[in-house]
Amino acid sequence: MTAVAEPSASWLKFRNDFLNSLVTTGKHIALPSFPKEECERKLREKFRLEETGITIQSRGSLPADQAIQDFGVHVLVQSFLAQPLESGDFFLITSEEDLQAFMVAVFNDTSLASYFYEKDKLLGFHYYLCAELCKLIQELTWIPTLSIKVIDDTKFSGKHIQGSYEVIDVTCGLDGKTLRLRLLFSDALCDSCRKLLSGSEQSLDMQQLAPLPLTLSVEIGYCQLSQDEWKQVRPGSFILLDSCLYDPDTEESGGLLTIKNQQFFGGRFLDTKSGDFKVTSYPSLQQEEPPEEASRGFSTSASGQYKLVAEAARYSLTVEEFLKITQGSVLQFPGIHPVRGIDLILNGTKVGRGEIVSLGDVLGIRVLQV
Numbered sequence: 100m101t102a103v104a105e106p107s108a109s110w111l112k113f114r115n116d117f118l119n120s121l122v123t124t125g126k127h128i129a130l131p132s133f134p135k136e137e138c139e140r141k142l143r144e145k146f147r148l149e150e151t152g153i154t155i156q157s158r159g160s161l162p163a164d165q166a167i168q169d170f171g172v173h174v175l176v177q178s179f180l181a182q183p184l185e186s187g188d189f190f191l192i193t194s195e196e197d198l199q200a201f202m203v204a205v206f207n208d209t210s211l212a213s214y215f216y217e218k219d220k221l222l223g224f225h226y227y228l229c230a231e232l233c234k235l236i237q238e239l240t241w242i243p244t245l246s247i248k249v250i251d252d253t254k255f256s257g258k259h260i261q262g263s264y265e266v267i268d269v270t271c272g273l274d275g276k277t278l279r280l281r282l283l284f285s286d287a288l289c290d291s292c293r294k295l296l297s298g299s300e301q302s303l304d305m306q307q308l309a310p311l312p313l314t315l316s317v318e319i320g321y322c323q324l325s326q327d328e329w330k331q332v333r334p335g336s337f338i339l340l341d342s343c344l345y346d347p348d349t350e351e352s353g354g355l356l357t358i359k360n361q362q363f364f365g366g367r368f369l370d371t372k373s374g375d376f377k378v379t380s381y382p383s384l385q386q387e388e389p390p391e392e393a394s395r396g397f398s399t400s401a402s403g404q405y406k407l408v409a410e411a412a413r414y415s416l417t418v419e420e421f422l423k424i425t426q427g428s429v430l431q432f433p434g435i436h437p438v439r440g441i442d443l444i445l446n447g448t449k450v451g452r453g454e455i456v457s458l459g460d461v462l463g464i465r466v467l468q469v
Contacts, residue, residue: 106425110381117361118418121311132310134239141235142271146205152272157312159415160447161266166283167257170194176254177229181247184295186287188250190260191229197279198225204276225253244295263448265289309419316444317354317376317412319345319437319455320462323404329445336466338407338453343462345409345437345455352437354411355382356424360447364424368411374432376412378424408444409455409464411437440467 106114139151158166167174173195181187198221229249237246264283271278320343324332332338344353350371356364356378365380412432424430443451443464451469455462 106381114363117358118308121308121418131241134241137239138235141238142273145231145235146273148204148274150272150274154268154270154272156268156270157415158266158268159312159314160263162263162448163257163260163283166264166266166281167192167260170279170281171196174256175225176257176260177225177249178251179229179233179247180250181245181288181292183244184288184291186285186291187247188285189288190257190264190283191232192257192281192283193225193279195221197277198228200276201228201271201273201278204273204278222253309417311418313358313416313418313421315414315416315421316357316408316410317414317432317435318357318408319343319352319354319411319441320409320464322407322463324407325404329405329407332451332466332469334466334468336469337456337458338464338466340409340455340462340464343409343455345462347438347455347457347462350436350438352411356430358421364426366430368436369429371436371438374412374435376430376432378426378428378430380426405445409437409441409453410444410449411435411441413442443469 133155135153135155139153142148142151142153167176170192171194175193175195175198177191179189179191181189202224226249233247233249260283262285264285267282267284269280269282271280320340322338322341324338344355346352351367353365353367354376355362356366362382364378365382366376366378369375369377412435414430414432437455440452440454441464442449443453443466451466453464453466453468456465
């Protein structure tokens with residue numbers, strides 16, 4: 100029977116320092132727990148509903164166009180201002196179809212709700228809903244100093260939104276109907292919120308940290324590229340890897356589990372079909388600093404090199420789930436294995452798709468999409 104190695108004291112300190120950084124320097128903020136039950140009760144009372152259910156889920160950082168395209172061609176984009184934050188602008192995304200479903204639930208009458216389906220009347224109802232959301236946030240016992248208000252006119256596309264944003268999905272179940280909302284928060288807003296909370300004397304504890312969302316990546320290999328080399332990459336290009344844990348001849352693959360460009364575990368895929376990944380080790384602690392302003396453009400090291408990562412999978416989990424991962428844990432990534440290709444990741448952003456191939460005695464990426 101093989102003994103399971105315990106993590107070293109230095110590894111545990113490294114992990115704890117990382118968790119503390121989620122509040123002090125990270126994008127994710129240890130907000131007070133959102134009062135879902137109170138919010139659901141207020142929605143039932145306000146709109147005279149029988150059943151309400153709210154689901155809140157972080158999607159991590161996404162490019163604005165990707166975050167908006169999920170809502171189709173009839174998208175509604177509304178700007179809000181959160182006060183007293185220094186940089187409090189954020190966006191709420193929904194669609195005409197979701198708004199119409201919400202109206203059916205509110206009126207409990209399809210024919211009456213259809214009266215508002217015309218564009219101008221639908222927009223009026225949209226503004227009414229936004230005003231009620233502002234009022235609801237102020238009434239909730241959540242962050243007493245926080246208030247929000249609508250700014251600017253509703254837009255019917257997201258072309259005016261550039262860069263990457265922290266994305267939060269809010270799904271409201273209302274008497275069998277579903278209203279989808281998506282919130283887009285900029286880095287500047289996250290920094291302002293962090294500053295506001297740092298002055299409120301809130302203590303950090305694991306109960307507060309547990310629900311925070313994280314994004315875990317399974318990295319298979321990497322290489323360094325100069326700016327000129329990256330500009331020349333096209334579909335069909337071959338990129339030589341500096342390190343690779345996948346053998347295309349045997350189809351066996353290892354991987355490193357990373358969060359925010361920091362390695363926490365090593366492991367291997369158990370086979371090519373199931374997507375099961377077994378954690379087998381705690382890597383050494385020679386970590387890289389996560390690149391600053393990664394969402395605003397590709398950063399380079401002092402030597403002017405980009406780090407290109409071959410990533411097999413990306414997985415969302417909470418801090419509580421992250422803390423349960425140990426040597427011997429088996430994570431499930433259904434349908435995922437390097438044999439079916441890898442994503443090309445530059446500074447945390449997916450920039451293409453490829454496959455790892457052998458060329459003589461060397462391993463590299465054949466670029467399929469960029």
